Amino acid sequence: MLWLSIHLPLLPLEVFSPTEAPLAVCAGPDNSRRVHACNPAAADCGVQPGQSLNSALALCHELITRPRDAAAEEQALFGLAVWAQQFSPAIHLPLSEGLLLEIGGSLRLFGGAEPLVERVHDDLVELGYSARLAAAPTPLGSWLLARNEVGQIVTGREALHAALNQLPLSGLELAAEVQATLRGMGLRQVGDLLRQPRPELARRLGQGLFDYLDRALGHRPDPRRPVVLPATFDRRLPLPAEVETTGALLFAVRRLVLELVGLLRAKGAGVQSLLLHLEHRGRADSRIEVGLMRPSRDADHLLALFKERLERFELSAPTDALRLSAERFPDLETPQEDLFAKNRTAPPDGLLLVERLRARLGGEAVNGLALQADHRPEQAWRPGEPGQTTAAHLAAGRPLWFMEKPLALDAPDGHPRFHGPLHLTTGPERIESGWWDGLDVARDYFVAEDRAGERFWIFRDRRSGSWFMQGIFG
Amino acid sequence: MNLDTLLQRADLWRAGAAAPAAPHLGTGSPELDEQLGGGWPLGALTEILLDHQGIGELQLLLPALARLSRERWQAWVEPPHIPYAPALADAGIDLSRFLWVHARDKERLWAMEQALRSGACGAVLGWPADPDTRSLRRLQLAAEHGSACGFLFRPRRAARHPSPAAVRLELEPGQDRMVLHVLKRRGGWGTGRRLRVRT
Numbered sequence: 224m225l226w227l228s229i230h231l232p233l234l235p236l237e238v239f240s241p242t243e244a245p246l247a248v249c250a251g252p253d254n255s256r257r258v259h260a261c262n263p264a265a266a267d268c269g270v271q272p273g274q275s276l277n278s279a280l281a282l283c284h285e286l287i288t289r290p291r292d293a294a295a296e297e298q299a300l301f302g303l304a305v306w307a308q309q310f311s312p313a314i315h316l317p318l319s320e321g322l323l324l325e326i327g328g329s330l331r332l333f334g335g336a337e338p339l340v341e342r343v344h345d346d347l348v349e350l351g352y353s354a355r356l357a358a359a360p361t362p363l364g365s366w367l368l369a370r371n372e373v374g375q376i377v378t379g380r381e382a383l384h385a386a387l388n389q390l391p392l393s394g395l396e397l398a399a400e401v402q403a404t405l406r407g408m409g410l411r412q413v414g415d416l417l418r419q420p421r422p423e424l425a426r427r428l429g430q431g432l433f434d435y436l437d438r439a440l441g442h443r444p445d446p447r448r449p450v451v452l453p454a455t456f457d458r459r460l461p462l463p464a465e466v467e468t469t470g471a472l473l474f475a476v477r478r479l480v481l482e483l484v485g486l487l488r489a490k491g492a493g494v495q496s497l498l499l500h501l502e503h504r505g506r507a508d509s510r511i512e513v514g515l516m517r518p519s520r521d522a523d524h525l526l527a528l529f530k531e532r533l534e535r536f537e538l539s540a541p542t543d544a545l546r547l548s549a550e551r552f553p554d555l556e557t558p559q560e561d562l563f564a565k566n567r568t569a570p571p572d573g574l575l576l577v578e579r580l581r582a583r584l585g586g587e588a589v590n591g592l593a594l595q596a597d598h599r600p601e602q603a604w605r606p607g608e609p610g611q612t613t614a615a616h617l618a619a620g621r622p623l624w625f626m627e628k629p630l631a632l633d634a635p636d637g638h639p640r641f642h643g644p645l646h647l648t649t650g651p652e653r654i655e656s657g658w659w660d661g662l663d664v665a666r667d668y669f670v671a672e673d674r675a676g677e678r679f680w681i682f683r684d685r686r687s688g689s690w691f692m693q694g695i696f697g
Numbered sequence: 698m699n700l701d702t703l704l705q706r707a708d709l710w711r712a713g714a715a716a717p718a719a720p721h722l723g724t725g726s727p728e729l730d731e732q733l734g735g736g737w738p739l740g741a742l743t744e745i746l747l748d749h750q751g752i753g754e755l756q757l758l759l760p761a762l763a764r765l766s767r768e769r770w771q772a773w774v775e776p777p778h779i780p781y782a783p784a785l786a787d788a789g790i791d792l793s794r795f796l797w798v799h800a801r802d803k804e805r806l807w808a809m810e811q812a813l814r815s816g817a818c819g820a821v822l823g824w825p826a827d828p829d830t831r832s833l834r835r836l837q838l839a840a841e842h843g844s845a846c847g848f849l850f851r852p853r854r855a856a857r858h859p860s861p862a863a864v865r866l867e868l869e870p871g872q873d874r875m876v877l878h879v880l881k882r883r884g885g886w887g888t889g890r891r892l893r894v895r896t
Contacts, residue, residue: 573770573794573817580798580808588799592782592792604782612793617786623755625781676870677751695778697755 225327225378226362227311227340228369229303229347230355234320236260238295239463240475240545241351245283246463249276250291259291287464295461296320302458304450306350306485310343313449315362321369323362323447336376350481359383362447363439370394380441387439388414395435401428456483457548465504465541469533472501472542476529479547484522492552493518499529499547503540511536513582516574516610518553524575531582577609598656599664600693601627620649620670622680622694629691632681639681639690645671648678655685670696719883722819722846725760732892733864734882737761739819741863741883742837742847746856750777752870757877757894758848762820763789765846769819772796772812775805777824806832813839813847820846830859837861856880 231237235248236259245265249256256276268283280286303322304314310333315323326339333339340356347354357368358376364383368375371394377383390413392405404427410416416424417436425433437443460475476499487493495518501509513528580589593607594615604625607613632639639645650669657663666682673679680694721736730736737743737758747754762771771790773780775798786792796818800808805825812821813836821840825832828849840847853867865881874893 573796573815576770576772576812576815576817577796579811579815580796584798584800584804584808590797590799592780592785592795592797594782594786594792600783606797607792609796610793615783615786617783619787621781621784621787623781623784624750624776624778625784627779675749675752676872676875677749678753679751694781695751696753697751697778 224325224360225330225336225358226360226365227324227326227343227356227358228317228321228362228365229307229324229343230321230357230366230369231300231352232320232355233260233353234296234299235291236262237352238292238299238461239289240460240478242287242463242474244287244464245270245285246287246289247276247279248289248291256290289463292461298459301450302460302479302482303350303352305452305456305458306346306482307343308452308489309485310339314452315447316450317362317366321366323366325362325449326358336378340376346481346485350478359386361439361441362445363435364441367394367439370396384440387436388412388417392416397432397435401432404428455548455550456486457546458482459502459544459546461544462542465543467538467541469536469538472533472545473526473530475545476533476547477526479545480522480525480529483547483549484520484525487520487552490552491554493520493555494525494549495519495551495553497525497547497549499545501538501542502544502546504543506540508546509536509539509542514586515578517556519575520555524578528578528582531579535583574610598654599662600625600654602657602662620652622678623697624695626693626695629682629693632690632692634690637688639671639683641671641673641679641681641692643674645673645679645681647671651683654682668693720844722761722765724757725764726894728892729757729877729894732877732879732882737846737848738863738883739846740841740844742833742840742849742861743864743866744849744851744855744860744862745866745868746851746853746880747868748853749868749870752868753875753894754850754868757868757875758820758822759788759790761846763791765819766791766794770794770796770817771820771822772798772808772818774798774809774812774821774823775800776822802826806836809847810835810839812843813845814843816843816845818843818845820848822848822850824850830861834861837863 243264245268247258247261247265247270250259251257258270258272258274258279260272261270265283265286270279270283270286276288300316300322304316307314307322307324311324311326311329313325317323329339330336333342336358340358344354344356355369355372355374357365357374359365359368360380360383364387367390368386371390373386375386377386392410392413393402421433434443438445458479460479462475466472495515497513499511511532513532577589590606591609591611593605593613595603595605596615597603632641647669651667653667655665665685667685668680668682671679671681678696679692681690681692683690720739722739723736724730745754780797782792798808805823806828809821809823812818836847856867863883867878867880869876871893877892877894
């Protein structure tokens with residue numbers, strides 16, 4: 224077994240979508256609020272964790288402050304657990320600020336522990352999290368190494384013991400009075416503690432301390448129950464400040480889409496319809512639905528579709544949170560990406576272009592052309608779904624430009640005119656058809672040319688004798 | 698071996714012809730290929746300037762469009778009339794890789810740019826209202842990026858304004874023929890000759 228721990232020390236800050244503006248998350252009772260964490264923009268103004276909120280605001284007038292949001296932290300961890308399924312079938316949530324993945328079974332797929340850990344790290348950065356990672360044969364051991372910034376991959380028991388021995392006792396998750404007692408005894412590192420006579424210390428500090436260390440070292444079993452993850456995707460992301468322009472929402476959408484893609488990789492599937500809710504305070508959500516022509520899990524493509532939709536979307540009210548959901552995960556029709564190829568060069572696909580154009584212009588605006596087996600010129604074609612093949616017997620001599628509604632022509636003394644006299648060069652081609660559906664035609668078609676040399680496709684209705692233009696030989 | 702087949706050879710270079718360095722899409726007419734310095738330039742814009750419809754202006758592109766449709770897509774962005782499927786199919790165009798795009802005003806240029814840039818389209822045809830030089834340059838870059846042929850249909854008066862297009866052709870109707878005049882081509886000015894093409 225090999226356990227990968229992901230510790231997210233800045234989670235209270237990073238639950239909010241990243242922002243360029245100075246942001247601080249505060250905690251503590253209402254009358255003495257303190258800065259719990261702040262982003263680099265705030266730190267540049269001199270804001271620091273531990274500061275009172277008032278001094279922070281005095282240093283930085285534009286500081287956005289949000290109270291620590293335990294529910295959002297839980298949701299963020301849950302979102303990461305969903306995302307992390309691509310790396311491990313068993314995800315565990317330790318008690319605070321992190322994730323635990325059993326990766327022993329995934330090593331072969333990712334080419335070893337090092338590439339896997341590197342990949343997890345890079346993806347977390349892309350998601351907007353600062354993470355500390357460590358891997359070790361016991362869950363608690365890896366967690367303690369990660370929490371104490373011992374960024375290591377430790378595969379053997381002995382190496383784990385050596386690494387844990389060097390951890391400061393202050394880095395263990397112990398009650399404050401236990402910590403104080405240990406300090407009073409002059410003990411600094413885990414190794415110092417383990418060299419003491421056990422029964423005596425256990426009597427003073429409780430057996431729990433040694434059980435805890437034994438679990439970390441692998442002397443005691445440490446059964447863990449993986450978190451049960453839902454079959455669908457539904458994730459909410461609070462925004463650090465209300466957003467009034469859709470462009471600023473893209474940042475946040477990115478994180479949600481990347482998490483979804485993690486789930487899709489785990490499932491070996493894609494997504495074909497997505498729903499994005501924009502939450503407005505005190506008003507009904509706005510909904511943006513994105514449909515794809517075929518399932519995809521290409522994060523860049525999905526983001527590009529949302530970008531087009533968001534740029535065209537008029538926000539009815541400021542937005543303070545986003546929610547992305549997807550319910551069905553159909554199989555991919557074509558292999559879209561290699562797990563490891565970050566800069567893949569997929570062959571350009573016309574249907575991706577169709578989705579992109581439709582995202583901005585609307586579904587109706589982009590069509591293919593289809594043939595229909597019918598002698599009537601207006602029935603011989605129809606707009607079709609792009610990418611589909613149709614076949615029909617073809618008649619030669621048809622014009623490239625077609626008029627849906629034939630244009631009536633003047634025909635004094637039976638000679639058709641269009642901005643001047645027309646000269647009939649070819650024809651007639653008789654088309655008589657359609658008695659079965661009431662749209663029957665009885666026409667004689669001609670190619671006609673005007674004085675400028677423009678050529679048209681015109682017909683004489685054999686019942687009324689009137690002339691019409693139906694095409695142009697472009 | 699006759700002269701025509703000899704002139705088709707890629708390794709044969711003739712003084713007075715543009716250097717055949719950049720990739721081209723053959724027009725299907727050796728005469729026109731020669732005038733254009735190889736064919737329709739891939740990864741560039743071609744402007745087709747005309748004041749009349751129905752003189753065979755699309756006919757001119759059909760052999761190239763039919764050939765490229767075996768592998769790549771083509772997009773017609775806001776054409777002035779319905780592109781007639783039976784005529785396109787009869788010319789050998791594979792309709793399963795054909796896109797008919799409706800777009801208004803500024804969206805036309807946007808849609809053309811997307812299609813050119815995508816790499817999926819071998820040819821993009823557009824009838825932009827009155828594109829400024831900056832928009833044309835964007836289209837040119839997009840065509841380069843997607844190595845596509847961008848065909849812009851514009852009125853003849855556009856010839857008075859400079860354009861980043863690699864090729865500019867003027868089309869006029871004539872007796873039984875269409876008269877084609879190369880105003881500009883890649884790597885040089887037009888040959889000054891007028892070419893008569895039977896339609």
